[in-house]
Amino acid sequence: MTETPxxxxxxxxxxxxxxVADLLGVLAYGELTAFHRLADDARLAPTIxxxxxxxAMAVAEFGHFERLNARLLELGADPEEAxxxxxxxxxxxxxxxxxxxxxxxxxxxxxxxxxxxxxxxxMADYVDVDTRRLVVxxxxxxxxxxxxxxRVRAAIAADAKLGGRLALWGRRLLGEALAQAQRVAAxxxxxxxxxxxxxxxxxxxxxxxxxxxxxxxxxxxxRMASLGLSA
Amino acid sequence: MTETPxxxxxxxxxxxxxxVADLLGVLAYGELTAFHRLADDARLAPTIxxxxxxxAMAVAEFGHFERLNARLLELGADPEEAxxxxxxxxxxxxxxxxxxxxxxxxxxxxxxxxxxxxxxxxMADYVDVDTRRLVVxxxxxxxxxxxxxxRVRAAIAADAKLGGRLALWGRRLLGEALAQAQRVAAxxxxxxxxxxxxxxxxxxxxxxxxxxxxxxxxxxxxRMASLGLSA
Numbered sequence: 001m002t003e004t005p006x007x008x009x010x011x012x013x014x015x016x017x018x019x020v021a022d023l024l025g026v027l028a029y030g031e032l033t034a035f036h037r038l039a040d041d042a043r044l045a046p047t048i049x050x051x052x053x054x055x056a057m058a059v060a061e062f063g064h065f066e067r068l069n070a071r072l073l074e075l076g077a078d079p080e081e082a083x084x085x086x087x088x089x090x091x092x093x094x095x096x097x098x099x100x101x102x103x104x105x106x107x108x109x110x111x112x113x114x115x116x117x118x119x120x121x122x123m124a125d126y127v128d129v130d131t132r133r134l135v136v137x138x139x140x141x142x143x144x145x146x147x148x149x150x151r152v153r154a155a156i157a158a159d160a161k162l163g164g165r166l167a168l169w170g171r172r173l174l175g176e177a178l179a180q181a182q183r184v185a186a187x188x189x190x191x192x193x194x195x196x197x198x199x200x201x202x203x204x205x206x207x208x209x210x211x212x213x214x215x216x217x218x219x220x221x222x223r224m225a226s227l228g229l230s231a
Numbered sequence: 232m233t234e235t236p237x238x239x240x241x242x243x244x245x246x247x248x249x250x251v252a253d254l255l256g257v258l259a260y261g262e263l264t265a266f267h268r269l270a271d272d273a274r275l276a277p278t279i280x281x282x283x284x285x286x287a288m289a290v291a292e293f294g295h296f297e298r299l300n301a302r303l304l305e306l307g308a309d310p311e312e313a314x315x316x317x318x319x320x321x322x323x324x325x326x327x328x329x330x331x332x333x334x335x336x337x338x339x340x341x342x343x344x345x346x347x348x349x350x351x352x353x354m355a356d357y358v359d360v361d362t363r364r365l366v367v368x369x370x371x372x373x374x375x376x377x378x379x380x381x382r383v384r385a386a387i388a389a390d391a392k393l394g395g396r397l398a399l400w401g402r403r404l405l406g407e408a409l410a411q412a413q414r415v416a417a418x419x420x421x422x423x424x425x426x427x428x429x430x431x432x433x434x435x436x437x438x439x440x441x442x443x444x445x446x447x448x449x450x451x452x453x454r455m456a457s458l459g460l461s462a
Contacts, residue, residue, distance in 0.1 A: 036286070051263065
């Protein structure tokens, strides 16, 4: 057997392929769940216009879901099977972080989505180019940021106690997100190749992983600050 | 003042304009509510694929909402104001008809939407051409029909008792829909010009209205039959 100087297609390796399907699966179910939760949380909106704005964000998430679903089919994966292993963890996260009011739902849409996006984007560094491009595109902000920041800042300027309550809420969201991410990582060792890599493709090691978690926490702190909340 | 032989623009009449804004308002809030209810009912879906199919229908309804909203702005109306008078009636309908399981949600998506569409389409006969065209377009089937019919027929073929329960459910949906429609008609006398008309534009009279209600009930019976249910 001769070694060719060109990089081999990482998707030719069934383990790597499975890891990519896992990443797309967790992301796809995450987007579908985000769709449902945003649509559901919209009932807390104070005006029909706010309700429609949250619905528009939900619709954008569904568009992402459709693209991830299409990529899974392209790779010959069964989307239902690819998503199933992550249903319990993602539903668990949402069940434990059901917003009690409109402002909690805004903070969750912004901060919760931010944590998830940072994490998936970091993982995307280790997949094939086409998948990476798609992941980065679907994780682009769908308008949550400006909408949530404006409304939350205005509300806490008028009510300092609300700021204290939402700061606690943000900490809880981060804690639950990291707990569920660890649960997924522990249960799905098929994702391991993305972190350990191999001789002919990059992969994160444990030092790298610690760096990613540090960055997640730093980015979370910045997002909380932009809402006017202490992290 | 001279009478011109060309038809006057009905939208020049403020009463007629208000009636059109009302029709667009009830329809827009109806679509926004349909979006939220379909998204919410999707949690009853037995598989992720079914969940995604219901989400896709919800997204189509939101697209309709956006077009109706745009038409309201075009007519110089405030969408929030145009929708507000119908919030109680439409939320009331949905609160009273929350599906208990997946099959009730499918029958509601198909039968409930069908009744509403028939009613709005009948009213659209009395508005200006551009508004009518938009109303007919947004009321086109978004895929509810085939999806619901296939699944419900298969389920009742396997379980006769389910057919009896869903037949009752369909009757309740029709009853609640007509009750809420009467409530809206009674409270919003601004809609009256659409039914009574005027010297220079068509309008439905009471005989016509009775005919519309008859047609609604007949169409409902046909839809129930296509589900394999007695009306």
